[in-house]
Amino acid sequence: MTKFEIRGLRADVLIGAEDREEILKGVDLTIDSGETHAIMGPNGSGKSTLAYAIAGHPRYEVTDGEVLLDGENVLEMSVDERARAGMFLAMQYPVEVPGVSMSNFLRSSVTAVRGEAPKLRTFSKEMQNAMKGLSIDPAFASRGVNEGFSGGEKKRHEILQLELLRPKFAILDETDSGLDVDALKVVSEGINRVKAETNVGVLLITHYSRILNHVKADHVHVFAKGRVAESGGPELADALESEGYERFVKAGA
Amino acid sequence: MASPNTGVKEHSHGGDLPISRLDTHGSFDVAAFPVPTGREEEWRFTPLRRLRGLHDSDGAATGAVTVETQAPEGVSVETVGRDDTRLGRSFLPNDRVSALAYSAFSEATVVTVAKDTEVSEPVHVKVTGNSEGEAYGHILLRAESHSSATVVLEYAGSATYSDNVEYVVEDGARLTVISLQDWERDAVQVSHQYAKVGKDAKLTNFMITLGGDLVRISPSVRYAGRGGDAELHGLYFTGAGQHHEHRSLVDHDASNSRSRVEYKGALSGEDAHAVWIGDVIIGEGTQGTDSYEYNRNLVLTDGTRVDSVPNLEIFTGEVEGAGHASASGKLDDIHLFYLQSRGIPADEARRLVIRGYFAELINRIEIPDLRERIMDEVEEKLALHE
Ligand SMILES: Nc1ncnc2c1ncn2[C@@H]1O[C@H](COP(=O)(O)OP(=O)(O)OP(=O)(O)O)[C@@H](O)[C@H]1O
Ligand SMILES: [Mg+2]
Numbered sequence: 001m002t003k004f005e006i007r008g009l010r011a012d013v014l015i016g017a018e019d020r021e022e023i024l025k026g027v028d029l030t031i032d033s034g035e036t037h038a039i040m041g042p043n044g045s046g047k048s049t050l051a052y053a054i055a056g057h058p059r060y061e062v063t064d065g066e067v068l069l070d071g072e073n074v075l076e077m078s079v080d081e082r083a084r085a086g087m088f089l090a091m092q093y094p095v096e097v098p099g100v101s102m103s104n105f106l107r108s109s110v111t112a113v114r115g116e117a118p119k120l121r122t123f124s125k126e127m128q129n130a131m132k133g134l135s136i137d138p139a140f141a142s143r144g145v146n147e148g149f150s151g152g153e154k155k156r157h158e159i160l161q162l163e164l165l166r167p168k169f170a171i172l173d174e175t176d177s178g179l180d181v182d183a184l185k186v187v188s189e190g191i192n193r194v195k196a197e198t199n200v201g202v203l204l205i206t207h208y209s210r211i212l213n214h215v216k217a218d219h220v221h222v223f224a225k226g227r228v229a230e231s232g233g234p235e236l237a238d239a240l241e242s243e244g245y246e247r248f249v250k251a252g253a
Numbered sequence: 254m255a256s257p258n259t260g261v262k263e264h265s266h267g268g269d270l271p272i273s274r275l276d277t278h279g280s281f282d283v284a285a286f287p288v289p290t291g292r293e294e295e296w297r298f299t300p301l302r303r304l305r306g307l308h309d310s311d312g313a314a315t316g317a318v319t320v321e322t323q324a325p326e327g328v329s330v331e332t333v334g335r336d337d338t339r340l341g342r343s344f345l346p347n348d349r350v351s352a353l354a355y356s357a358f359s360e361a362t363v364v365t366v367a368k369d370t371e372v373s374e375p376v377h378v379k380v381t382g383n384s385e386g387e388a389y390g391h392i393l394l395r396a397e398s399h400s401s402a403t404v405v406l407e408y409a410g411s412a413t414y415s416d417n418v419e420y421v422v423e424d425g426a427r428l429t430v431i432s433l434q435d436w437e438r439d440a441v442q443v444s445h446q447y448a449k450v451g452k453d454a455k456l457t458n459f460m461i462t463l464g465g466d467l468v469r470i471s472p473s474v475r476y477a478g479r480g481g482d483a484e485l486h487g488l489y490f491t492g493a494g495q496h497h498e499h500r501s502l503v504d505h506d507a508s509n510s511r512s513r514v515e516y517k518g519a520l521s522g523e524d525a526h527a528v529w530i531g532d533v534i535i536g537e538g539t540q541g542t543d544s545y546e547y548n549r550n551l552v553l554t555d556g557t558r559v560d561s562v563p564n565l566e567i568f569t570g571e572v573e574g575a576g577h578a579s580a581s582g583k584l585d586d587i588h589l590f591y592l593q594s595r596g597i598p599a600d601e602a603r604r605l606v607i608r609g610y611f612a613e614l615i616n617r618i619e620i621p622d623l624r625e626r627i628m629d630e631v632e633e634k635l636a637l638h639e
Binding site for chain 2: 055056057084089091094095100104112
């Protein structure tokens with residue numbers, strides 16, 4: 001049983017050498033292992049900022065609050081320590097790292113997170129199986145990390161990493177955007193496999209209730225102006241899709 | 254100290270046509286070149302006092318190097334005296350150091366790949382220095398028509414060394430030369446490598462500079478016929494206090510010639526200084542030239558200095574493609590963030606990204622042992638400043 005807690009989190013985006021702007025204005029959220037929480041909210045409301053601040057992205061700085069994984073303050077860890085502690089972020093815009101092959105990257109990553117190098121043959125098989133499950137052509141293994149991948153291909157590879165790394169807690173930032181109908185299904189099945197096998201806690205950021213037909217959310221939160229504006233059950237997602245965010249954006253403006 | 258110099262015309266674009274600023278006239282006569290002062294365009298980046306006399310000495314060799322060779326069947330390797338008539342026919346020294354080296358060497362190494370011979374095993378030529386005094390050398394690499402071979406030219410040990418290397422790639426031949434500057438930390442080298450690329454011939458050059466206190470290399474390419482192709486790849490890792498200078502000159506003096514110049518470097522440590530000068534001339538009256546050059550520098554620490562200067566001179570309107578690019582920057586922290594966000598520790602993430610930066614270039618070397626060795630040496634230098 002893992003508990004993931006965000007308490008009073010405030011964070012700035014670092015714009016230039018001197019310039020910064022507060023985006024997160026006090027976020028509170030608690031997620032237990034096995035639970036899936038969806039976050040929906042208008043463009044620019046700070047959803048990705050929340051994800052990046054938790055992961056330790058260099059362009060963001062936490063100014064107040066705590067992020068606890070089983071009581072341990074994640075914010076005191078380096079970026080790689082967070083991942084090794086069991087955190088994972090599937091990014092909205094995965095990064096291209098030229099010249100580093102996908103297979104080499106995955107093996108380094110799996111070695112770091114598991115604490116020991118998997119046997120080459122076993123790992124190769126494991127990787128190929130996981131790729132197959134996500135309908136990824138084996139040829140991608142020798143390409144540079146995300147190098148020249150299409151938007152949808154990048155998203156599939158984020159979920160490939162989720163499957164291989166098996167974190168305790170995962171944030172999926174708009175993993176569904178940019179996916180065609182078939183890919184959405186394949187990727188959702190991947191997420192559901194990891195959920196079923198590992199009891200991972202998931203924070204799923206999305207604009208569309210479509211993915212929630214495949215990946216069941218236990219709770220839905222509305223994110224507006226840098227904080228959680230309302231929380232509810234799965235039915236909230238449908239309400240938001242038909243009504244929009246107007247009432248949250250206006251409130252407290 | 255005149256030398257048989259047939260087959261090389263005085264190098265100009267003739268009559269009342271514009272004369273290229275980049276295209277220096279050559280001579281075997283040392284006295285034809287004044288002693289550099291450091292104010293000249295070609296010398297302004299080089300710390301002359303660290304040359305230990307290679308630019309202003311009288312040419313008396315007070316040091317020595319040993320040359321070891323290893324060649325597969327089909328390739329002949331000879332050690333010859335100054336009077337060998339095959340030497341000095343493909344080029345004219347284009348500065349004082351080059352002319353001085355040509356006037357001062359006592360033995361030359363001649364590698365010949367016979368006509369129509371294709372060898373897959375590489376030829377090895379290893380120059381090792383073991384003293385500080387000035388030493389001079391000369392190497393002629395000749396790929397006869399329609400032959401194909403790879404030469405690994407390696408420099409090691411401690412020396413104050415100046416040499417000329419001739420690459421003669423005859424019609425239809427393919428020659429790959431990997432020049433590995435793997436000197437001890439105290440060595441000084443000035444090297445001129447003159448390539449003459451024949452009709453439909455192809456030269457692939459890798460200039461790998463890792464060692465030395467000061468290494469200044471000037472690879473140049475001329476075309477002896479149509480359809481020649483030259484790829485000049487360079488890789489350098491310049492550590493604290495080192496000066497690595499690469500000055501390439503590609504003279505597209507024949508039609509339908511192609512060139513690619515691609516140099517990638519990394520700098521790390523106080524007073525690491527890398528210089529890249531990329532000169533390309535597209536000659537008057539030539540057609541269908543295709544040329545591109547670029548230089549990238551990865552700056553890993555404070556206190557380093559990069560000078561990167563592409564020069565392109567076009568004397569004709571009929572160019573198929575010509576361009577250049579030059580960029581210097583630090584490691585991308587977003588690349589590192591992505592790798593670290595997958596659990597990879599910071600130092601390993603750095604190594605992966607730097608490996609990736611060089612990998613594309615190194616992977617084109619078709620000798621696996623050499624690829625690994627270069628990558629390992631890059632990582633050793635990297636570890637010094639972590
Ligand atoms: N470098 C920057 N300079 C200025 N503003 C920035 C910068 N980076 C982010 N922001 C701002 O921070 C705010 C929050 O952005 P964020 O990416 O977190 O939004 P989001 O909720 O994920 O939006 P979307 O639904 O479009 O993905 C936005 O208004 C954005 O413009
Ligand atoms: Mg976003």
